[in-house]
Amino acid sequence: xxxxxxxxxxxxxxxxxxxxxxxxxxxxxxxxxxxxxxxxxxxxxxxxxxxxxxxxxxxxxxxxxxxxxxxxxxxxxxxxxxxxxxxxxxxxxxxxxxxxxxxxxxxxxxxxxxxxxxxxxxxxxxxxxxxxxxxxxxxxxxxxxxxxxxxxxxxxxxxxxxxxxxxxxxxxxxxxxxxxxxxxxxxxxxxxxxxxxxxxxxxxxxxxxxxxxxxxxxxxxxxxxxxxxxxxxxxxxxxxxxxxxxxxxxxxxxxxxxxxxxxxxxxxxxxxxxxxxxxxxxxxxxxxxxxxxxxxxxxxxxxxxxxx
Amino acid sequence: xxxxxxxxxxxxxxxxxxxxxxxxxxxxxxxxxxxxxxxxxxxxxxxxxxxxxxxxxxxxxxxxxxxxxxxxxxxxxxxxxxxxxxxxxxxxxxxxxxxxxxxxxxxxxxxxxxxxxxxxxxxxxxxxxxxxxxxxxxxxxxxxxxxxxxxxxxxxxxxxxxxxxxxxxxxxxxxxxxxxxxxxxxxxxxxxxxxxxxxxxxxxxxxxxxxxxxxxxxxxxxxxxxxxxxxxxxxxxxxxxxxxxxxxxxxxxxxxxxxxxxxxxxxxxxxxxxxxxxxxxxxxxxxxxxxxxxxxxxxxxxxxxxxx
Numbered sequence: 001x002x003x004x005x006x007x008x009x010x011x012x013x014x015x016x017x018x019x020x021x022x023x024x025x026x027x028x029x030x031x032x033x034x035x036x037x038x039x040x041x042x043x044x045x046x047x048x049x050x051x052x053x054x055x056x057x058x059x060x061x062x063x064x065x066x067x068x069x070x071x072x073x074x075x076x077x078x079x080x081x082x083x084x085x086x087x088x089x090x091x092x093x094x095x096x097x098x099x100x101x102x103x104x105x106x107x108x109x110x111x112x113x114x115x116x117x118x119x120x121x122x123x124x125x126x127x128x129x130x131x132x133x134x135x136x137x138x139x140x141x142x143x144x145x146x147x148x149x150x151x152x153x154x155x156x157x158x159x160x161x162x163x164x165x166x167x168x169x170x171x172x173x174x175x176x177x178x179x180x181x182x183x184x185x186x187x188x189x190x191x192x193x194x195x196x197x198x199x200x201x202x203x204x205x206x207x208x209x210x211x212x213x214x215x216x217x218x219x220x221x222x223x224x225x226x227x228x229x230x231x232x233x234x235x236x237x238x239x240x241x242x243x244x245x246x247x248x249x250x251x252x253x254x255x256x257x258x259x260x261x262x263x264x265x266x267x268x269x270x271x272x273x274x275x276x277x278x279x280x281x282x283x284x285x286x287x288x289x290x291x292x293x294x295x296x297x298x299x300x301x302x303x304x305x306x307x308x
Numbered sequence: 309x310x311x312x313x314x315x316x317x318x319x320x321x322x323x324x325x326x327x328x329x330x331x332x333x334x335x336x337x338x339x340x341x342x343x344x345x346x347x348x349x350x351x352x353x354x355x356x357x358x359x360x361x362x363x364x365x366x367x368x369x370x371x372x373x374x375x376x377x378x379x380x381x382x383x384x385x386x387x388x389x390x391x392x393x394x395x396x397x398x399x400x401x402x403x404x405x406x407x408x409x410x411x412x413x414x415x416x417x418x419x420x421x422x423x424x425x426x427x428x429x430x431x432x433x434x435x436x437x438x439x440x441x442x443x444x445x446x447x448x449x450x451x452x453x454x455x456x457x458x459x460x461x462x463x464x465x466x467x468x469x470x471x472x473x474x475x476x477x478x479x480x481x482x483x484x485x486x487x488x489x490x491x492x493x494x495x496x497x498x499x500x501x502x503x504x505x506x507x508x509x510x511x512x513x514x515x516x517x518x519x520x521x522x523x524x525x526x527x528x529x530x531x532x533x534x535x536x537x538x539x540x541x542x543x544x545x546x547x548x549x550x551x552x553x554x555x556x557x558x559x560x561x562x563x564x565x566x567x568x569x570x571x572x573x574x575x576x577x578x579x580x581x582x583x584x585x586x587x588x589x590x591x592x593x594x595x596x597x598x599x600x601x602x603x604x605x606x607x608x609x610x611x612x613x614x615x616x
Contacts (some may be wrong), residue, residue, distance in 0.1 A: 019466060030569070045442045058593075178489075178589055184547060184549045187546055187569070239492060240492060241493050259492045261339040281488040281489045
């Protein structure tokens with residue numbers, strides 16, 4: 001099997017509060033900031049609240065969704081007095097942890113998110129990246145509950161989320177948790193995921209060889225909106241009880257997907273696919289009731305650190 | 309057993325969106341508004357969105373919590389240009405469905421709420437009221453899952469919530485549901501509760517006799533706040549996993565109640581009481597981690613309508 005060598009991954013950023021009402025990352029970052037980090041160890045970790053005004057307001061964002069501001073186009077456009085707060089903050093974060101795509105960027109940017117969907121612990125990647133896929137494989141091997149890998153195939157220039165600023169990027173998404181609420185079980189799961197990620201980096205930097213193999217991943221296929229009133233745009237149905245909380249369970253043609261408020265069932269008509277982000281609070285305004293994915297096995301090579 | 313007669317209950321208001329991000333009531337009221345109501349039947353039902361701007365913003369409130377604006381003091385104070393939006397709206401609703409404490413008030417005001425707490429279907433009463441306690445008893449007899457009655461003993465002049473405007477008032481509180489999300493299972497439960505309430509009113513008005521008996525109720529004892537950093541006021545712990553989702557299960561001295569973000573357990577030190585509203589999103593800012601209640605059996609008399 002192929003063996004690929006990578007430079008050491010010594011600078012890591014862990015971000016929370018990119019969405020100000022997703023509280024697990026907020027409290028985890030604050031806790032990490034209180035601890036004395038070993039800056040001279042093999043991994044230097046910086047923990048940062050990405051959107052402090054949104055955290056203070058306990059809202060997803062102030063002017064616009066920060067986690068849609070990190071495309072090359074938005075990061076290279078000049079700021080003006082009328083730029084939304086989050087776009088200005090995105091430029092700051094890009095200066096602190098990037099610039100995106102540069103040699104100066106942190107080696108790994110790990111961004112902490114919550115969802116109201118029953119997605120358990122999910123790891124979101126924006127490209128085929130052997131480093132982050134190996135981290136996913138490591139977490140899957142160390143955690144007994146399901147750890148799903150979601151792969152969004154978007155060219156890096158168009159990736160809009162904060163983790164794209166790092167040389168390698170990983171979003172840790174855990175649910176279900178209401179936004180504006182912190183649950184201890186979800187906090188414990190996030191803590192385990194972050195600790196294992198840092199443990200992997202330590203092992204990698206100190207010479208461990210990580211065997212290749214296969215990683216199961218869900219690759220984004222398309223999004224489905226709620227049924228809506230054509231005049232008002234209001235939704236006219238909720239996710240059907242048979243789909244609710246069943247993220248990552250294969251959806252077959254004919255399966256119920258929506259129940260209208262007048263109690264009629266709407267059935268799924270497409271090809272068999274895997275739903276995720278089912279009934280995510282923040283996606284109502286984005287006109288997304290759920291995403292659909294294909295399930296694939298990705299082959300990854302054996303990797304280890306490149307010795308100088 | 310005592311037999312008490314009451315005048316017919318012909319005018320009913322069903323309100324949703326008093327908190328703009330509690331979506332079950334929002335969509336139920338909109339659906340009720342679409343249906344043709346039988347205004348000439350024994351019960352005339354008006355369905356209204358209590359806080360439309362907050363609904364549009366998908367926030368609990370715009371300026372201040374509408375459901376704290378209905379004390380006699382706030383309803384009698386003159387409005388000014390600087391009055392918060394919700395206080396002005398409270399005066400409108402009091403004019404439409406009250407005035408509170410008057411003969412002109414609707415016979416029953418039923419206000420629909422959601423909570424992030426695992427409270428199932430709970431019915432909140434602000435006084436010992438034979439009518440609403442009989443409605444509770446009826447719902448308990450018709451619904452197989454638990455229907456909890458919560459009684460807050462507050463003098464009617466100081467009751468701050470919308471349902472106080474009616475001659476009789478009932479808040480239907482269902483969870484767990486994240487604010488800003490509508491779940492079909494919770495919607496179905498709310499629909500059942502509203503339909504059964506209207507069914508009870510029809511039966512009452514057409515002469516049914518409702519036998520007295522006992523109703524189990526949880527009476528408010530006190531509120532417990534989160535542990536907080538004395539300097540910043542930030543919470544330093546989450547509800548402990550052993551308490552989370554265990555609303556209405558007796559809390560004993562020594563039981564864990566909080567888990568700090570540095571992973572220390574805080575134990576309960578008071579007398580045995582029943583927790584409810586455990587980890588309600590909107591109560592973080594009110595400095596309430598959960599409420600505690602005593603459990604009591606309330607004796608209620610046989611009732612029926614007073615014939616003219």
